[in-house]
Amino acid sequence: SYVLTQAPSVSVAPRQTARITCGGNIIGTKSVHWYQQRPGQAPVLVVYDSTDRPSGIPERFSGSNSGNTATLTISTVEDGDEADYYCQVWDSSGDFVVFGGGTKLTVL
């Protein structure tokens, strides 16, 4: 089955840019979705179809996807961005949903 690989943790200083990556075999051919999960809360969709933002999500959140890596970029990081971030794809070969293992973003 399809596997998505995320680094367990990323740290960034306030007002800097955070980049969270999601690796998968030719993931650039798939639509990647990203979720933010703050402690004790349900996940929230922050980027869908690799590059699009749902309404209400700040422009600071952006996505890219090429080759074997998809990236969620958070610019001008704020304390409130500290959370776990998960990537997700649909594996069309088996009609399955796959999540990455998650990346904990720490704001220093």
Add this chain to the structure above:
Amino acid sequence: QLQLQESGPGLVKPSETLSLTCTVSGGSISSYYWSWIRQAPGKGLEWIGYIYYSGNTNYNPSLKSRFTVSLDTSKNHFSLNLTSVTTADTAIYYCAAGTSLLFDYWGQGILVTVSS
């Protein structure tokens, strides 16, 4: 705005069957993909399965076939049944929905503990 709310027991004994319900409001259940996702304590998200409004279902191949997802359009809810639970099934269970297999809408989650 679609809203989802999970309900069910917070405590289940090993070997018993867990039944959870997700009540949908603010929209029709006769559209969307309806999914269940769980998160073991301190762990990541694990997709369990979905049911499409047409009735088609699919499940995570990594999980044993103990899960069943069903839809009740008359009550505007969908459900999860998990048979023969073990302590490894202790988790927060989320219901979620989307127009395709991504999750625009989430319930708040329900913690289910398996313990004797």
